[in-house]
Amino acid sequence: xxxxxxxxxxxxxxxxxxxxxxxxxxxxxxxxxxxxxxxxxxxxxxxxxxxxxxxxxxxxxxxxxxxxxxxxxxxxxxxxxxxxxxxxxxxxxxxxxxxxxxxxxxxxxxxxxxxxxxxxxxxxxxxxxxxxxxxxxxxxxxxxxxxxxxxxxxxxxxxxxxxxxxxxxxxxxxxxxxxxxxxxxxxxxxxxxxxxxxxxxxxxxxxxxxxxxxxxxxxxxxxxxxxxxxxxxxxxxxxxxxxxxxxxxx
Numbered sequence: 721x722x723x724x725x726x727x728x729x730x731x732x733x734x735x736x737x738x739x740x741x742x743x744x745x746x747x748x749x750x751x752x753x754x755x756x757x758x759x760x761x762x763x764x765x766x767x768x769x770x771x772x773x774x775x776x777x778x779x780x781x782x783x784x785x786x787x788x789x790x791x792x793x794x795x796x797x798x799x800x801x802x803x804x805x806x807x808x809x810x811x812x813x814x815x816x817x818x819x820x821x822x823x824x825x826x827x828x829x830x831x832x833x834x835x836x837x838x839x840x841x842x843x844x845x846x847x848x849x850x851x852x853x854x855x856x857x858x859x860x861x862x863x864x865x866x867x868x869x870x871x872x873x874x875x876x877x878x879x880x881x882x883x884x885x886x887x888x889x890x891x892x893x894x895x896x897x898x899x900x901x902x903x904x905x906x907x908x909x910x911x912x913x914x915x916x917x918x919x920x921x922x923x924x925x926x927x928x929x930x931x932x933x934x935x936x937x938x939x940x941x942x943x944x945x946x947x948x949x950x951x952x953x954x955x956x957x958x959x960x961x962x963x964x965x966x967x968x969x970x
Contacts, residue, residue, distance in 0.1 A: 721751060723823045724844075728898030729761060729774035730860035732868060732889055733829040733839040735853060736881035739909035740837040742770050742829040743889045745860070745899040748777060757901040765791055766800045769830035770906055771810070774858035775844070776823035783822045786813060803830030803838040807848060814846035821845055825857040835910040860896035867892050878909045 730745040748759035762772040763784050771787065773780035790809055794801050801809070807828050814822060821844045832838045841855040842848045849855065853872055856864035867888040876884060886905055893900040 724775045725859050725898060727777045729858035730864060730889060730893050730899040731772040731774045731827045731857040732864050732885060733827050733855050734881060734885045735837045735839055736876040736878060738835055739878045739881060740829045740839060741881050741885045741905060741907045742772055743885050743903050743905040744772050745893050745903050747899050747901045749898060762904055762906055768908060769803055769806060772827040774825040779822040780824050783824055803828060803832050807840050811842055811846035811848050814844060818845040827855055827857050831908060859898040860892045863892040863895040878907055882907050
């Protein structure tokens with residue numbers, strides 16, 4: 721058995737219309753023995769950039785820590801790394817260790833200039849493979865290729881992309897004994913869905929109506945009631961009501 725198959729993994733990234741999705745299985749195993757069922761294989765670099773690491777789990781965690789360190793150094797320039805730049809960084813780090821490589825197959829997905837989706841994968845020594853539709857990695861890569869080729873459509877909306885990548889992942893891990901136990905799916909789009917926008921507008925309007933109501937009530941009290949109460953020119957019914965209420969607090 722190859723060292724890349726020791727822990728088992730399934731990774732896929734897919735492009736939609738101004739959005740992308742990246743998904744992985746949740747199994748951590750030692751060959752055919754399952755160790756954990758909630759193992760994280762996709763890591764967030766920043767809000768618009770994610771990396772998935774298939775292969776040997778210990779090497780994947782070590783490589784991720786090195787990548788986070790390099791990205792934090794880059795952020796000292798007060799900006800996040802573009803997906804293309806990050807892919808070149810990962811490739812350089814892997815090629816640097818080519819004589820004693822990290823046994824990992826990275827899958828990189830992000831939104832680049834003008835929020836254009838970018839995906840790529842590479843081998844353990846950093847040879848990049850760019851794609852405009854989908855990329856796969858891990859022990860379930862053969863079944864993932866078939867599922868993605870049959871289900872993928874260009875320019876999918878966010879909801880359809882989420883459904884497509886989820887079905888492709890689940891149908892593929894059912895055909896691979898080294899991966900499984902459900903999956904993690906990350907979907908990143910330029911703007912929120914219609915439901916998110918409607919909820920935002922509703923909450924925005926309600927909040928502003930409450931603010932306007934509080935300001936109007938406070939203005940009425942300060943500009944009208946307070947001067948009238950001070951000078952004693954209240955109408956009889958209102959004066960009696962105010963004096964009785966003030967008597968309750970005394």
